[in-house]
Amino acid sequence: MSERVIGPRSGLQWVPLRDAGSTCPAARTTVAAFRSWADSHLTQPKDEMGRDGPVCPYVLPSIRRDLLWLAQVPAADPQPEWMRAIIRDALELYPGLPTGNGSSSSVLRALITIFPNMTDYSLIDEIHDEFKTIFVSHGFMLGQFYPGCDQPGLWNKEFKPLDAPLPMLVVRPMMTTDFPFLVEKPEWADAYVRKFAPTLPAHVRSVMVGRLTSRAASRLPAYQVRPAGESCSTGS
Template identity: 80%
Template sequence: MQWVSLGDTGSSCPAARSTVAAFRSWADSYLTQPSDELGRDGPVCPYVQPSIRRSLLWLAQVPAADPRPMWVRAIVRDALEIYPELPTRNGSSTSVLRALITVFPNLKDHTLIDEIHAEFKTKFVERGSMLGQFYPGCDQPGLWNKDFRPLDAPLPMLVVRGMMTTDFPFLLDKPEWADAYVRKFAPTLPAHVRSVMVGRLTSRPALVPAYEVRPDDESCSTSS
């Protein structure tokens, strides 16, 4: 199996072309369009259109209706290694527009997507990227509107993309995620993001002891 640039449809095997077409249709009709339920202005995903335009989306399919979990794990491990080496088209070493998309067009039991996502998310975050799960009926809430379901997609997918500064709300549940986020972006974090992060971290000292708020009598003063 290999990932093929979405703009290079001639390289796709005939069996995958319908999957590519289905993804493009969803991207054109939904991801690149505004939505009243989104909770903000602009398209559902503002990065998809420029990613497609610059040929920075790569897609592969796993056609099996019931793929063996060990195979899917091997595919995701490959994605973990391949993603940082993808070309950026602009001469820089990284690009937030790159995405590696693995589609499971015939998968019916979507618990496999959730299980693989939960198993591998930390590995991707530690490397400065994100692993997203998409499938019909995915109930993960949106960032701007908690009643919006941005990961509810017509195709089951696992998507690798670069970590962005706007990802901080999704990375505060585990200390290692927050640490990876800070290591990647500090000191370039916007002031409002730093403020929210400090508030969240200091409100959960049991999870992040280094950020514990100390009483006045436990100050760092060296005087006795």
């Protein structure tokens, strides 16, 4: 696959971040705004976040290894069916993206679709809710970001990690730290356990998932301990 990827249904083209502004002059303002947010927020520590380290520790290495792909949808009011086509394309294209210097870099890949002129963000939430399950079933996460998104952070409920200056839908890999965001539904929890404990027999996995999802995620004691290696706070 070439570095630029084009969705077969939507015709939308995702371009590596380093090239996005040069290959599409109309996207330069959007790319500059995204880079500014990444540099000033995502890659920086925030006291209100409730833990040490940058808001998302993966963004800086992703940028350095050219593993972020961006696309801009300039329409202020994109049709829902076109947005569905875009997200279906993203699901299909994401697994084939280059991984940089080997498979160990695959966790750094992200496919980012930006809607810079959108002002009604309800469609972002609608598409996210509609497609999250299928992304999770493939071992991926679909994140919604937009100005004023009030989804709470993991360590501090007052911190809003998905509040961003640009409306976006972001595809990234599922990580072990995503567990609190997936325990809400049995099918999400099953996909999580299947990904990270693939040798478990299906009947054992079913029992585990049933017990995990029978109580609120906030009551699960395992997440009082902060993992050392994966601490991205941008939930989905």
